[in-house]
Amino acid sequence: MSGTGSSDAVVARNVDMDFGTGAMAVKQAGFSLARGRFLTILGPSGSGKTTLLRMIAGFQTPTRGEILIGGKPADAVAPHRRSVGMVFQKLALFPHMSVEENVAFPLKMRRFNPREIPGRVAQYLDLVRLGGFAKRRINELSGGQQQRVAIARALVFEPELLLLDEPLAALDRKLREEMQLEFRRIQKELGVTTINVTHDQREALVVSDEIIVMDQGEIQQHASPVEMYRRPANPFVAHFIGVSSFLAGRRTETGLTVNGSDCAGQAVADIAPGAEARGAIRAEQVRIAAPGDALSGCDTVLEGQVSDTIFEGERLLYFVTLPALATTIQVFHHDPAEHAPYARGATVSVGWTARDLLIFPAKDR
Amino acid sequence: MPNPSPEFRYPLHWRLMDAVERIADLVWPRRLSRHTGWLFIAPALLLVGLLVLGLIQIADASLRTLDTSTFLMSEDWSTENYRKALSSSTYLTVAWRSLSAAVLTTVLTLILAFPYAWALVRVKKAWIRKALLITLFLPFFIGQVVRAYGWLIILGNSGMVNEALSLVGVTPMRLLFNYGAVVFGLVQYMLPFAVLLLVPALTAIPEETETAAGSLGASWPRILWHVLLPMAKPGLIGAGLVVFTLTLTDFAVPAMLGGGGQDFIANAIYDQFFRTADQGLGSALALILVAAGSVLVGLVFMIFGAGTLAMGGRK
Ligand SMILES: Nc1ncnc2c1ncn2[C@@H]1O[C@H](COP(=O)(O)OP(=O)(O)O)[C@@H](O)[C@H]1O
Ligand SMILES: [Mg+2]
Numbered sequence: 001m002s003g004t005g006s007s008d009a010v011v012a013r014n015v016d017m018d019f020g021t022g023a024m025a026v027k028q029a030g031f032s033l034a035r036g037r038f039l040t041i042l043g044p045s046g047s048g049k050t051t052l053l054r055m056i057a058g059f060q061t062p063t064r065g066e067i068l069i070g071g072k073p074a075d076a077v078a079p080h081r082r083s084v085g086m087v088f089q090k091l092a093l094f095p096h097m098s099v100e101e102n103v104a105f106p107l108k109m110r111r112f113n114p115r116e117i118p119g120r121v122a123q124y125l126d127l128v129r130l131g132g133f134a135k136r137r138i139n140e141l142s143g144g145q146q147q148r149v150a151i152a153r154a155l156v157f158e159p160e161l162l163l164l165d166e167p168l169a170a171l172d173r174k175l176r177e178e179m180q181l182e183f184r185r186i187q188k189e190l191g192v193t194t195i196n197v198t199h200d201q202r203e204a205l206v207v208s209d210e211i212i213v214m215d216q217g218e219i220q221q222h223a224s225p226v227e228m229y230r231r232p233a234n235p236f237v238a239h240f241i242g243v244s245s246f247l248a249g250r251r252t253e254t255g256l257t258v259n260g261s262d263c264a265g266q267a268v269a270d271i272a273p274g275a276e277a278r279g280a281i282r283a284e285q286v287r288i289a290a291p292g293d294a295l296s297g298c299d300t301v302l303e304g305q306v307s308d309t310i311f312e313g314e315r316l317l318y319f320v321t322l323p324a325l326a327t328t329i330q331v332f333h334h335d336p337a338e339h340a341p342y343a344r345g346a347t348v349s350v351g352w353t354a355r356d357l358l359i360f361p362a363k364d365r
Numbered sequence: 366m367p368n369p370s371p372e373f374r375y376p377l378h379w380r381l382m383d384a385v386e387r388i389a390d391l392v393w394p395r396r397l398s399r400h401t402g403w404l405f406i407a408p409a410l411l412l413v414g415l416l417v418l419g420l421i422q423i424a425d426a427s428l429r430t431l432d433t434s435t436f437l438m439s440e441d442w443s444t445e446n447y448r449k450a451l452s453s454s455t456y457l458t459v460a461w462r463s464l465s466a467a468v469l470t471t472v473l474t475l476i477l478a479f480p481y482a483w484a485l486v487r488v489k490k491a492w493i494r495k496a497l498l499i500t501l502f503l504p505f506f507i508g509q510v511v512r513a514y515g516w517l518i519i520l521g522n523s524g525m526v527n528e529a530l531s532l533v534g535v536t537p538m539r540l541l542f543n544y545g546a547v548v549f550g551l552v553q554y555m556l557p558f559a560v561l562l563l564v565p566a567l568t569a570i571p572e573e574t575e576t577a578a579g580s581l582g583a584s585w586p587r588i589l590w591h592v593l594l595p596m597a598k599p600g601l602i603g604a605g606l607v608v609f610t611l612t613l614t615d616f617a618v619p620a621m622l623g624g625g626g627q628d629f630i631a632n633a634i635y636d637q638f639f640r641t642a643d644q645g646l647g648s649a650l651a652l653i654l655v656a657a658g659s660v661l662v663g664l665v666f667m668i669f670g671a672g673t674l675a676m677g678g679r680k
Contacts, residue, residue, distance in 0.1 A: 059576060079579040092577035096595045105591070109582035153581065 008068075009035045009161060009193040010056060015065035017051050017217075025051040027217040029065070033195065033210075038187050040196045040204040043214035044240070049197040050089070052214070053165050056195060057086055070160055080109065085154030085192075086163040091146055093138045099125070099149050100134040106157045124152040127186060144175045151186065162187070164196040168203065180206050201241045205229065213237050231268065235360050238280040243317075245286075245329035247279040248362070255279070255300075256359050261324040264299035265357030276362035283330040285356040288318060291347045298351030304329075306346045316341050320350055420655070427648035438645060446649035456633060456650070463629040464657075466544070467613040470551040474608050475601060477552065478559035483593070485560065486567045501557050509554060513621035516550055517541065542624030550622040551612050558611070559604040566600020567593075602669050610658055630654045 010033040017026040026048040033039050041049045054060045055067055058074040067074040069084065085106075094102050103121045112120070125131055128148035138146060147167055154162060164183070168176045184207045187194050198204055204211045205225045213220040213228065213236070221233035232238035235246060249258035251272065255265035256279045263279060271277050287295050295301050304322040318331040331350055333341070342348050374380075393401070428442035450456050481497070488494050504512060519525045520540040527537040540546060570593065578588045594601070616631040623629075628636075630650060637647030 057580060059580075078584075079576075080582045080584050082580070084580060086577070086580045088573045088577055090571055090573050092571060092573040094574070094578075094592060094596070096598075105578075105583075106581035109578075109584075109587060109591075157582065 007035050008032045009037075009070060010195065011068040012052075012056070013066050013068075015052070015055065015062045015067060017048070017055060017060065018063040024063075024217050026055070026062075029217075029219050031212060031219065031222050033193065035193055036191045038184070038194045038196065038207060038209045039212065040198060040208040040210075041212045041214060042198055042201060042204040042240070043220075045199055047214045048217040049199075049214055050165055051217075053163055053195065053197050056161075057084055057163055058082055083157075083160040084163060085157065085159035085161070087147075087150045087154045087165065087167045089165045089167065089169065091150045091167060093146060093149055093153070095138050097138070098134070099130065099136050099138065099141070102138065102149055103152045103156050106153060110157050112157070120156055124156040127155070127189070128152045128182070143171055144179060147171070147179055148182075151183075155186070155190065155192065158192075160193065162192050162194040164194065166197050166199070168198070168200075176200075176203070177206075183207050205241070213240060215240075232280070232358065233268070235278055235280055238282075238358065238360075243283040243330055243332070244280045245283065245327075247281070247325060247327060247329075247357075249277060249279065251275050251277045251359065255354060255357060259324065259326040261302070262300070263325070263357060264352075264354035265359045266354055267359040269361055271359065271361050278360050278362055279357050280360065281329070281352055281357045283317065283332040285352055286329060286331040287351050288320070288331045288333050288342070289349045289351075291349050293349045295349055295351035297353060299354040300357070301349055301351035303347060303349055306342050306344050306348055309341055309344055311341075318342065318348075320348060322350070420652075423648040423651055426644045427652050429645045431643045431645050436642065446645045447653070449646060450649050450653060459628050459630055459633050460653075460657075462544070462627065463613055463631075466548050466551065466619075466629070467609050469548055470555060470612045471605050471609045473548070473552045474555045474559045475605055478556055478563055478604065479597070479601070481556070482560045482563035482567050485564055487572065501560055504553070505557055509617045510621070512554065513550060513618060516546070516553075516622060520546065541622060542626060544623075544627055546622045547619050547627045550618040551615060554615075554618060555608045555611060559608050562604035562607060563597065563600045566597045566603075570596045598669070602665065606662060606665060610662065613658055614654065 010031075012029050012031050015026055015029040016024055018024045029048075029052055041052060043049050051060065055062050056069070056074055058069075058077075058079055061075050069082070074082075094105065097105065100121055103124055104117050107117045107120060108114075121134070122131075125134055128151050130145060130148050130152065133141065133145065138149065141149065150167060168179050171179060180203050183194075183196070187207075196203075196207060205228075208225055210222065210224055211228050212222045215236050221228060221237050223231070223233075228237065229241055232241065238244045239246075247256060247258045247263060249256040249263070251267065251274060252262060253273060254262065256263045256277055258279070265279050265281075267277070287298060289295050291303055302322050302324050304320040304324075306318050307321045307328060308319040310317040310319075314335060316333045316335060318333060319328050320331055321328045329350070375383075393404070426438070427446055428444070429438040429440075430443060430445045431438060481501070485494060485497050485501075488497070507515075517524070521527070522537055522539065522541075524540070526540060531537060574592060574596070575588055578592045579585075583591060613629075614631050615629060616635060619627050619629040620632055620635075623632075631654070634647050634650045634654070637643045637650060
């Protein structure tokens with residue numbers, strides 16, 4: 001994903017943002033995004049996502065470094081002349097205008113041919129499936145419909161770049177998942193380069209072509225969703241995306257030794273044998289079976305006791321205490337066909353393949 | 366119910382509140398609670414009631430003419446006072462002056478108050494906001510009379526402004542006792558009221574809305590025109606009504622900065638009550654003022670809807 005070509009819609013180089021309030025909001029951010037791609041910036045609250053997005057939008061100027069949009073500095077032109085559509089966290093729709101007027105607003109401000117405006121507005125309202133709502137007032141719409149107006153308004157003038165700042169955060173889960181698919185559909189339909197900001201890892205995985213994970217102002221990893229999931233760059237990413245258990249130990253030839261027991265695994269970086277290291281394994285990659293089951297195909301098999309069982313509907317989450325490792329790990333198990341989960345206190349076998357236990361240098365967060 | 370340990374006692378003010386509640390229960394039993402609302406607005410209703418009584422008295426007085434030989438009010442009613450008030454060119458001038466000054470003051474005040482309130486709401490640095498607030502409130506504490514006197518000192522024929530002008534060779538000019546001085550004094554007096562009424566309206570507009578308008582292609586004059594002003598409309602109407610009615614009925618500023626030659630309706634009424642002692646004519650003028658003010662406020666409500674004054678701008 002690195003390497004800048006002429007087809008890049010957005011390029012950031014060594015971008016710092018220092019508000020002078022202690023820690024920097026964004027530190028040494030660098031990435032490039034090719035035209036037509038859908039990028040999601042993912043990170044916990046306060047990790048600098050909005051700040052980075054606002055710098056890309058040109059609302060804020062980086063303390064150091066530069067951001068190029070279509071090859072030109074982001075803040076070189078006045079905000080109202082930029083070709084950037086933005087959907088804000090609180091939507092910022094105009095309550096005193098109808099749906100239609102909201103969507104027509106950028107066209108009027110940008111001096112589109114007045115005869116062209118009604119057709120375009122209708123076209124974009126259809127795109128977001130609000131065809132019949134043109135005359136409604138904003139406060140007569142549901143939360144999801146307001147989202148759609150905000151998207152239509154940001155896209156109707158055909159910007160080069162679409163920026164989304166957690167516009168789905170306030171929606172309930174069902175609606176949010178529906179809107180995620182909508183974002184994806186609309187982005188694919190128009191092919192507009194899009195940068196989306198969210199703290200919802202599921203959303204990032206579902207909608208994006210590529211993901212940037214941020215923490216404390218720093219980019220932790222920039223990768224495709226599958227790569228991000230399978231090959232997290234550090235324990236923070238492993239922790240933030242999915243459910244992982246962590247094992248502290250020392251590096252061995254074949255993996256990691258934890259509390260004197262060997263665990264098969266693979267290192268993500270060069271770690272000297274004997275050096276301190278941390279293993280991470282995802283809950284769905286640990287297999288669980290009745291005690292004594294050999295768990296064919298697993299490179300490490302250990303016995304432990306179920307310390308807690310959580311029913312999550314489509315799956316069960318077990319907390320299994322492993323005396324050999326002196327730790328508890330989390331294990332997903334699909335709701336078994338016989339509807340008979342392992343009871344709390346039951347002895348079970350757990351196992352995994354070497355490929356799935358990722359070993360990080362201990363200094364990584 | 367949780368049972369606190371025996372040695373636990375609720376603080377004194379809690380127990381006092383309990384006692385008050387028990388007494389209130391005796392005096393005003395729970396089943397009357399539906400009517401509690403009326404109880405609370407009773408004092409206000411009483412005051413308004415008194416005002417209405419006063420108005421009835423005034424209405425009565427306005428229908429009696431003054432006998433200039435005996436200085437007694439006539440026994441029987443006539444509309445003579447109203448005829449006199451409405452046909453007199455003096456009062457027509459006074460009325461026109463009050464009305465035009467009220468409109469002018471309202472417009473000027475709103476133009477000045479809007480950016481001030483906007484800055485107050487949007488400014489990031491706490492000390493700037495504090496400075497703006499203090500600058501706004503200081504004149505409040507000084508009061509109208511002292512403030513008007515201050516203007517006399519500053520704008521008088523040998524006042525600070527004229528002194529300064531003479532230094533650059535401009536001959537002293539009359540800055541006081543004219544229409545302009547009165548409007549100037551009124552605008553200065555009304556500004557804090559208008560700002561305070563506009564601040565809530567502007568606070569209700571998220572800063573993101575302005576940013577969004579900018580990112581959609583609006584330059585700042587267009588953001589002001591298409592987004593800020595329409596969204597602040599309820600506040601503007603509210604502030605405008607308050608400034609307009611306060612100005613229309615103002616007494617002190619025209620009296621002091623007008624120097625007797627720039628009377629408003631209130632000054633004319635004052636003259637009738639306390640100089641000429643023609644209560645009848647004074648009452649008639651007062652009622653005409655009330656009627657004119659009410660009609661104008663009513664018109665604004667009819668055009669914009671009473672609801673526009675409430676935040677949220679529902680119909
Ligand atoms: N205008 C600002 N002034 C000072 N600090 C700010 C400002 N904007 C953001 N910050 C700080 O920068 C950090 C990152 O904020 P933000 O980019 O909003 O995070 P996120 O969007 O990931 O939740 C936070 O610690 C926040 O307090
Ligand atoms: Mg944010």
